[in-house]
Amino acid sequence: MMTHLDETQTMLRDSVQAFHERHPGPARTRRLRNEAIPFDRSVWRDMAEAGWSGVMVPESLGGHGLGAAEAMLIACELGRGLAPEPYVASGLMVVQALVPIAADSAPARALLEQVLAGQTLVALAWQEAAGKLAIDDIRMRAVRKGEGWQLEGATKRFVPLADAADGFLVYALEDGNPVLFWITQSAAIRTTRTIDGLDFGEVDFEGLTLPADARLASGPAVRDAVAQAVELARMASAFELVGVAERALEATVAYTSQRVQFGKPIASFQALQHRMVDMWMHCQLARASAENALLDWTRPAGGATCTQSLRAARARAGATALLVGKTSIHLHGGMGIADETDIGLCLKRALALSAWLGNPLWQRGEFLDELMKTGRVRQSDDSPLVVADDVDVAELPDEEFRRVLATWIAANYPPEKRFMKKRAYYADISDWYQALSRKGWLAPSWPKTAGGMGLSATKQVIYAEEIARYGCARIPDHGLAIGKLLLMHGTPEQIDYHLPRVLSGEIMWCQGYSEPNAGSDLASLRTRAERDGDFLVVNGQKTWTTLGPGADWMFALVRTSKVDGAKQRGITFLLIDLKTPGVKVRPIVNLKGEGEFSEVFFDNVRVPVSNVVGRIDDGWSVANSFLREERIFFGTPRQCEYALAQLDRLAEATNALARGDFRDRYAQLVLDVRDLKSAFELFMGRLRGGEELGPEVSYLKVWGTETYQRITDELVQLAGDHGGQIDDVVIGGIAVDVMNQYLDSRMPAIFGGSNEIQRNILAKQILALPSGRA
Known part of the structure; x- marks a missing residue:
């Protein structure tokens, strides 16, 4: 969505960037934080005239009839520009709460029109206590009082810009039935200024009597609308946080590239380069996770999968913006703590925004709760699928190809050799090697004319994934590598001699x-x-x-x-x-x-x-x-997934998820693997589109191998007294491969170009950081 913009999305991006030129966010933030009410209505009206709040509103209700992708693009660009206006809170969230009921409620429709025009600033008042971040935690009651209602039982808290609002959309319960009120009467408001210069309000509606027309709607549709509005705000704030993090990274790269020390730009120092590469990797992962959540949001009946994706994206984005913000200040040196430098505003914005609607710790906990309900079972169709021998599997749709391949592997791979604990020589795995050769499936990347499968780049990755998922030993495959290379650069004599001998297993x-x-x-x-x-x-x-x-x-x-x-x-x-x-x-x-x-x-x-x-x-x-051509294979998440499955087994055996300390570390590891998969899928999408992958794919290898190590470190710790045991750890009848995984995980970060070398590549070719040479 963010990588390839269509014409409409490009126009929206340009619109936001032009807005930043007219109204620079940092200057406005510094001005507003010294005012009693940190809100500029003229700027808000300018945003309304651009139509951003109505980007998801149907044209029949006065909006643009676009989708969530366009709204997320705007949120991300506003985050990048450090705009202090509550676009997500008072724009998207309020509008999303009103749209589902506006068709059947004339007052709701009238209010929606005022919001879209920028005439009325509305605050959605729903949360009632710190840590109570679910819509079903609401306790405020609306009791009939003559023709109207009286509110009892709760104060609304963490209401964005409550003192600037013209009124409040208040969510309450009437005899257990959800109801939404529009309240403009005076209420007791206690504000708390946030670190980024804005504020939250604590609004006390206790005993307030409302007229009959204050009720906009009631019933289950109200609950669904408000719940959906809050979730949309979580997703949009994730994109906004991604924009903030990317702004901080860009500023840091620019500053360190021109700041000279010891006769050289400090960005030429390898230690600083590696830290900036790590910041860039976290930004990439946060963007991939956010875009994965957006994909799930737009799918029909997303359900629990969508909720998990939203929690994962918000957790990653919040943690990333904080990490990048902190590191940016450090890499700016003394200028990082000077208020005249915008980098401090990035950290402040990240602090305020990541705390709103559930901080990363809360998001990880909620993600894990959802995960425990559904399990980590593959969502795709794994039912067996067999095709006739004369069917060209290279022409099958990707997921059908995956099922055909998985079915054949399960029927033909020696079961006693699943998940071998050592790298197999030909003598160890010759039966499997020959089975693949007889089937014509030994060389997935070779063309069919050379005895290969002729698979596309994406099917080659699927092939590798399914081989690993079933626990097949890796065959001695250097012959396949040289065969492909000879087809590209070899002589006819070299090709004729060597390729048949690779396929037959005669030469290793x-x-x-x-x-x-x-x-x-x-x-x-x-x-x-x-x-x-x-x-x-x-x-x-x-x-x-x-x-x-x-x-x-x-x-x-x-x-x-x-x-x-x-x-x-x-x-x-x-x-x-x-x-x-x-x-x-x-x-x-x-x-x-x-x-x-x-x-x-x-x-x-x-x-x-x-x-x-x-x-x-x-x-x-x-x-x-x-x-x-081989870079993508270094980033496959399968190795991490297998190690995580071992950690699952050990956590079950030791009841470790009952411990809060392990629970959050485990949730973080699950999210690390999940985000690796999201990033991997983005690259796969580029392959499907016929793109050639550049050096940026190296970060998959860095993140994947280091995540693998973090998982196996946790395995050893969780094994406790068995942590030094070379054989499988057996607890409560559950056997777990601990030491083999731990030792195996030390190697991939070195092979194929060590992770430090990969960081050097990313520093030079992606961030364009200067060389250390004088």
Whole structure:
């Protein structure tokens, strides 16, 4: 919704940005906080004339007849501009409460017209106590008094801009029946100024007698309207918080890029770059979570799923705006605490807005309550689906393809090998490898003409997800990687020789990239290859070679010349037969006591020049063309989901959810995985649209691997006395894989370019932060 704007949404965005130019939010905030009533009616009328409050109102009721997406766009842009006006509270929330009853209530319709015109500022008064944030917590009673009513039993609290309001929409109960009043009579108002310069009111209606025409509507429709209005406000405030966080991040990037210290911009310091990348990642996750809530809001009969999404989005947005706001002040140094700098206004706005309608702690708790009602079962149709052998599964719709694949996997994967605790060599999993090969499903990314499945990018991800979801061991798949690369850059002879042998399982491959002093910094390779006629003579060492002891061939990057300038030049992509004299493979035992990795030494190893892929000295571009396509697979949430399932089991065995401290940490982890999935789906949507993914996809790998570690850290802590046990922890008859998951989680943050390197990439290519070079 926010990524690709249609013409109407673009016009709305431009309208809000033009409003900010006419009425800069920070200047107005500083002016209003010194006034008795912090509200500028002329600015509010300007917003009304733009039609923003009526964006979701049907045209028959005087609105624009647009949708929630447009309203959220406006809220986000107003947050970005730090506009102090209560667009969400006195615009969207009030309007949403009136629209469902306006068709059958002439007074409600008349009031709605006044609100849309900016003539009347209305405050919705519904909440009665701190922490009582559900519509069913209401206790105020309306008792018949002659032709009218008298209000008894409660004070309305946390009413936005109560002292500025021309009247109040008051939610009460008449003999248990929901009723909505429009009250303009005098009431006792006690205001509390909020940190961002606005205020909340405590409005005492006790004993107030109302005329007959004060009642706008009654019945279940009133409850539904007010409840829906509050939920819409929660979603809109999440988008507003996203805008605030993004404003703070942009200001921090700009400030640190021009602030010079020790002769260089402080944004060139890696420690600061990584902190800003983390801020950016949190902003991305908050936006993804908010947009996921918006999608669920617009789906018919969203029910519990929509409620969960709203709680998740509001929790993430509030926590993100606070984190980014705090960090921004710190990175601004002394200027961060100066009132003349707008960054302090970002934190203040985040503090006030995140506390309204339930802070992140409350939202996480409510999210978990909803989750416990419904469970974390997949919502898609998992019923078995079998298709005829002559059906091209690559042409099936994505979800139908998923079901076909899941059905076949369940019928053909060896059940005793589900969720293996070690990385499988070919000998461990040859039966599954051959089953995939016979089916023609071994190489999902290869074209059909080469013996592959010819799957789209999105179906390749679905394939990987379903393999992982069922607990299939990862096959030795470096051969599939080199096969795809040869199809892009190899000679016909290389393709004809190697691809059939990958499909048959005759040749196993490993990857020779990392070296003792060139892990993530592959441009610093020292393994050399000197030309000798029709051969390249290779000397050097590769390390951390996955499944090296079981491999027959290696594809490797070697240095063939030293070129001035970029270190990436002068590197060649080479295919090496590991049976060649001079090759020595030495296993490396990992933390789990397994020989998954190895060192490979080359002593005058003669490799035919015909084994060069692409051109000599141009191997960097060959390797990079493949790595760009594989980024999305690093961000799949399946690994986190499996670890979280283990945590579920251990929490059940230990009754840990009865403890408040664990409960909130658990809710946070569930939301971390949920937001990873939301972000992942956004990238999947871009793939479906035919887009090529850029470097920003790296943050999925960072967030996913670090979330995996946080989950396994919690596993060890929850295991208590069993926390150092190497075997499965068994409590109350429930077996949980603790130590294997914990040790496994240490590795993904290092492989495929360590998370620190990924942060460097994001700092340079996404945030455009300056280099540290003088």
